[in-house]
Amino acid sequence: MVTLDKQALESRDSMRELMDNADCLISQQQVEQALDRMAEAITRDLGDKLPVFYCVMNGGLITTGHLLTRLGFPLEVDYIHATRYRSQLHGGDLFWRVSPEVPMAGRHVVIVDDILDEGSTLAAILDYCEEAQAASVTTAVLVDKQHDRKAVPGLKADYCSLKVVDRYVFGFGMDYKGYWRNAPGIFAPKGL
């Protein structure tokens, strides 16, 4: 039998407690409805353009999965791994773990991520796409955090219909210290 060491037991218990006490800001049903709207708009705008979707790992994983199964047209999928938070609650410099494999040149590119917070991640990815000579770049982000600290003032995703208040959130792809990306909806730790 595999047993957990003391530190793992503490993590397990504190993460359970965190979830038990968390505030649900957006329910799974509201997330599903937002994804329906996003899929409809993307189908209308890109359905005949043979686009390539790039999931921004890790946070974009769940949004990308749920979005793609709603799209009934031919498309390609790849991923980008750029991270700024690295399991911390505050962002640092952007760190590229993996660059995309499918070439962007001449392609209609869709970047999919979970959250637009300060926007440095998305701004850096947009610069990358431009340098890579994508034919067009569209951004689809599940949720936009409301504050006035955007790296590029007024930065918005092309497709995004959910907003969250200025709290550190987790669930539906977003982690809290590495955990709870699997939480079904969008939550904030009590008191944070």
Ligand SMILES: O=P(O)(O)OC[C@H]1O[C@H](OP(=O)(O)OP(=O)(O)O)[C@H](O)[C@@H]1O
């Ligand atoms: O708008 P910003 O302030 O730049 O933050 C948004 C980014 O932060 C998160 O990624 P993170 O760097 O935490 O990596 P992860 O996806 O592995 O959680 C999230 O998935 C976005 O990509």
Ligand SMILES: Nc1nc2[nH]cnc2c(=O)[nH]1
């Ligand atoms: N999990 C998580 N990642 C983020 N990256 C930028 N903002 C956030 C946030 O509120 N939660």
